Amino acid sequence: MKEDTIAAISTPMGEGGIGIIRISGEESFNIAKKLFYPKSKISFEEMKPRTMYLGNIYDDLEKYVVDEVLMVKFKAPNSYTAEDMVEIHSHGGFTAVRKILNLVLRNGARLAQPGEFTKRAFINGRIDLSQAEAVIDIIRAKTDKALKVAVDQLKGKISEKIKEIMDSLLSVIALVEANIDFPEEEIPEASPDIILKNISYNIERLNYLKEKAGAGKILREGISTVIVGKPNVGKSSLLNSLLMEKRAIVTEIPGTTRDVIEEYINVKGIPIKIIDTAGIRDTKDPVEKIGVERAMEKVEGAELVLFVVDASGELEEEDYKIMENIKEKRLLIIFNKIDLGQKIDEKKVKEHLPGKRVVKISALRDEGIELLREEIYELIVNEVGSLEEGIIITAQRHIEAINKAIESLKEAKITVENNLPMEISAIYIREAWEYLGEITGDSVKEDILDAIFENFCIGK
Numbered sequence: 001m002k003e004d005t006i007a008a009i010s011t012p013m014g015e016g017g018i019g020i021i022r023i024s025g026e027e028s029f030n031i032a033k034k035l036f037y038p039k040s041k042i043s044f045e046e047m048k049p050r051t052m053y054l055g056n057i058y059d060d061l062e063k064y065v066v067d068e069v070l071m072v073k074f075k076a077p078n079s080y081t082a083e084d085m086v087e088i089h090s091h092g093g094f095t096a097v098r099k100i101l102n103l104v105l106r107n108g109a110r111l112a113q114p115g116e117f118t119k120r121a122f123i124n125g126r127i128d129l130s131q132a133e134a135v136i137d138i139i140r141a142k143t144d145k146a147l148k149v150a151v152d153q154l155k156g157k158i159s160e161k162i163k164e165i166m167d168s169l170l171s172v173i174a175l176v177e178a179n180i181d182f183p184e185e186e187i188p189e190a191s192p193d194i195i196l197k198n199i200s201y202n203i204e205r206l207n208y209l210k211e212k213a214g215a216g217k218i219l220r221e222g223i224s225t226v227i228v229g230k231p232n233v234g235k236s237s238l239l240n241s242l243l244m245e246k247r248a249i250v251t252e253i254p255g256t257t258r259d260v261i262e263e264y265i266n267v268k269g270i271p272i273k274i275i276d277t278a279g280i281r282d283t284k285d286p287v288e289k290i291g292v293e294r295a296m297e298k299v300e301g302a303e304l305v306l307f308v309v310d311a312s313g314e315l316e317e318e319d320y321k322i323m324e325n326i327k328e329k330r331l332l333i334i335f336n337k338i339d340l341g342q343k344i345d346e347k348k349v350k351e352h353l354p355g356k357r358v359v360k361i362s363a364l365r366d367e368g369i370e371l372l373r374e375e376i377y378e379l380i381v382n383e384v385g386s387l388e389e390g391i392i393i394t395a396q397r398h399i400e401a402i403n404k405a406i407e408s409l410k411e412a413k414i415t416v417e418n419n420l421p422m423e424i425s426a427i428y429i430r431e432a433w434e435y436l437g438e439i440t441g442d443s444v445k446e447d448i449l450d451a452i453f454e455n456f457c458i459g460k
């Protein structure tokens with residue numbers, strides 16, 4: 001069955017330089033032909049693919065020119081979806097773009113679902129599933145480094161690696177099956193040795209990909225970070241310095257940062273998802289209390305804690321309480337207000353938070369912030385490894401599939417080692433192959449597909 005023709009606005013709504021309406025499917029050219037009148041008076045058929053033409057969009061019912069636009073057509077299979085496609089580049093803004101989309105819909109297209117263009121590219125075999133997913137990552141990339149990893153994925157580098165492993169597994173499955181089906185024939189023997197070697201080698205390769213996934217997850221999703229400290233130590237000021245613009249409200253009155261703000265800062269390519277929370281302290285004020293409770297919850301879920309103390313004062317009861325709560329976390333101790341001189345007992349802090357590093361800053365004067373960035377970077381890279389080279393798996397879905405594949409291969413290994421019939425080993429190896437196929441889309445189920453493409457925006 002032929003797919004129907006879909007259309008959507010592919011640029012963000014609102015005022016902008018241009019707004020693009022995309023059409024994909026069999027009827028794309030017929031629809032565009034009815035609406036578009038090129039300035040150069042050539043026919044639609046004479047228009048060259050992948051070339052922009054200036055013209056008018058004409059409303060054939062209400063008989064007026066809606067907008068002057070640029071149109072480009074793409075002939076299947078040389079398009080984003082691998083179908084016939086048309087893009088109409090209109091003047092941005094709300095009305096013209098909407099109006100053109102309505103005309104396109106009135107002439108036979110259907111409004112596209114989120115991610116449907118990309119889904120078609122996948123279904124039509126132009127890209128595989130991990131490449132389709134990379135499209136979202138590119139749209140959402142928070143730093144240059146995250147973008148580079150997503151682009152690698154779009155180019156198919158992850159699929160390539162996974163497919164190599166899948167092919168290797170398939171070759172051993174084929175060998176086992178051939179031995180079962182034609183035991184008398186002149187085929188290479190599926191010796192336990194050969195099978196074991198293959199399994200171990202592929203477990204190793206998958207483990208390597210898995211090891212790098214920690215870094216990938218951080219690049220893709222950012223590392224969730226909370227700034228904690230009692231009121232007035234300079235948490236909001238620190239956030240401001242890190243963000244390098246005034247976004248969080250800084251006040252002189254303790255405990256007024258009530259809203260939890262989420263921001264991303266870029267620390268040498270690592271997206272740090274930073275949350276400024278209300279000061280942690282016992283309080284009778286119900287509004288403040290919500291903030292405090294939320295702050296403790298946030299600490300629990302955080303992957304990195306920035307603990308701020310006022311270095312110009314003495315440690316107080318509240319500081320001790322906070323330290324007690326955070327000492328197991330990945331954390332940096334920040335001595336703020338160092339411009340006022342250091343009065344705090346550094347040894348005492350280090351006793352309560354053994355093994356944690358101290359960074360001295362003045363959020364007010366923007367001093368020590370660069371050093372703090374370095375320390376954050378070092379802390380993370382020390383734990384998850386380099387973010388620089390090799391193929392980096394970023395998606396949680398992929399990591400899970402790799403884990404399951406490794407488990408199946410381990411089962412397979414046990415069956416071989418225990419001299420169980422080879423058919424049984426082959427079942428486990430095939431299982432591993434199928435898990436990996438979920439990454440490339442070779443063996444993916446419809447509900448997984450739907451879940452993936454639901455995340456896309458309309459028009460992509």
Ligand code: GDP
Nearest residue numbers: 231232233234235236237250251337362363364
């Ligand atoms: P928060 O309650 O922890 O978020 O603290 P704020 O960021 O709102 O800061 C409380 C007060 O301390 C404000 O008056 C800031 O200007 C001041 N402050 C913050 N950082 C520094 C610093 O490094 N040096 C000095 N001298 N004052 C600071």
Ligand code: ZN
Nearest residue numbers: 235236237257
């Ligand atoms: Zn604050």
